[in-house]
Amino acid sequence: MAYNPEIHHRRSIRLQGYDYSRAGAYCITLCTHERECLFGEITDGEMHLNNIGRIVADEWLKTPVIRAEIELDEWVVMPNHFHGIMVITDASATNRDDVKKRNTGNYRRADNRPVGRFTGRPPVAPTGPKPKSVGAVMAGFKSSVTGRVNTYRQSPGSEVWQRNYWDHIIRNETELDTLRQYIITNPARWEQDSLYATG
Structure with a gap:
């Protein structure tokens, strides 16, 4: 079937205009x-x-x-989905000495020219999620899980996750406590869960 923008458009479920690399707490659900x-x-x-x-x-x-700017809070792996609360800490507070240690040797080429020097080719626009964002974390996590699961099952190229994920920007302690309780009690409420499935 040919691409038809009236049928095949993907509507983003992210909050319009929100910077998902901003320091804060986020609740994620992957199916x-x-x-x-x-x-x-x-x-x-x-x-x-x-x-x-x-x-x-x-x-x-x-x-x-892997990502120094991420802290984990409550999370649970369910039979067919995953819930997790992650916190993006203030990226500007990252210890610059640690970053330099991790990147040692990447500042200059062997001929002593700085990395990123103009090559005569036009710059390529970056694609994919913004670095150090919720989207970047989810892309990396889903990819790593998929690779390992497909190696384990000997099923290269098989889908493990749905295409997208749900997120909730946690705005205060009350929301945080409510979501923590939801995650902690999720297994006990499995048969009432909207994602409940047998087999």
């Missing part, structure tokens, strides 16, 4: 492709991760290790 129960099962109100679910948990725990 599996076609809401397939891939990550384990719930028994007696407790989530029991299978090997694929453990991959998801492991990759989420790596997030603040």
